[in-house]
Amino acid sequence: MTKDPAVSVLKMREQAVDLCQKRVVADETEEFIGGWVLLGPPPSCPSPTSPGGQQLEEVVLLLTDRALYLCRFDWGLDKVSSFERVDLRHIVGILFGTYITSTLSPAHMDELTNVGFVVSYQPGKDDVRRRNTRTMSNLVDETPGKHRMSDGASTSSVSEALATIFGGSKQGGRQQPVRKIAVKAPYAQSSIAKAGGVPNQTEIQRVVTICAEIERFSFKAQLAREGEERKSIIEKGDIISVEEAKRSTGLLEQLGHAFKRMVWA
Secondary structure, eight states: OOOOHHHHHHHHHHHHHHHHHHHHOOOTTSOEEEEEEEEEOOTTOSOTTOOSOOOOEEEEEEEESSEEEEEEEETTTTEEEEEEEEEGGGEEEEEEEEBOOOOSSGGGGOTTTSEEEEEEEOOOTTOEEEEOSSOOOOEEOSSTTOEEOTTSOBOHHHHHHHIIIIIOSOBTTBOOOOEEEEEEOOOSSSHHHHTTSSOOOOHHHHHHHHHHHHHHHHHHHSOOOTTOOOOOOEEEOOSBOHHHHHHHOOHHHHHHHHHHHHHHO
């Protein structure tokens, strides 16, 4: 009865980051840089940057010195349900800015607090999407570059097959289209955010910090030619603007929200 719910949620999120790191980073030589609990569109969303009343869910983003991992976490079962691995060498751009997913209240349309970023990458053989039907408790095999699932079966061939299906190299001589990972920063001004006892970053500060880290380690992974001037891959712009979100909000959705407000009042 005396527990602070905000502190409990913070601890739960920290444990989720730690668990995701242990489950999805199979290569022990990868250096863990940081992990964040953010908001992202569900896997069923046709396009992560398209407006239309997206119902975002909490996701875990991990950064190592070699890859970026987007993990979907089952908070009820405390396990990773699926994850996507992107090799840092394949990242071609990072866009950060306004990310409006609802226009039903003024708070949802505040361009200063509703921000996020989109990582664009060119799929390659080292990029993997994996959905777990049982467990993510993978055991490291003695053979370098391989790891075993909990039932003992080697997943190196499975990883290669998934890479071909979801990332793959060139098919039929054509380069695969650019894929995108979109995430949004949770609201900073909340009891949960303040419970950490440390100075809290604003939403845009948090986004810029994460983007800078991704760019920094992407540049380290992408070897530049001697004498070549390195240009920033970070760009500022709207992911989903207020105007775009308003155009996609249907009348039925607005009426439903107005009815709920009447009931709550």
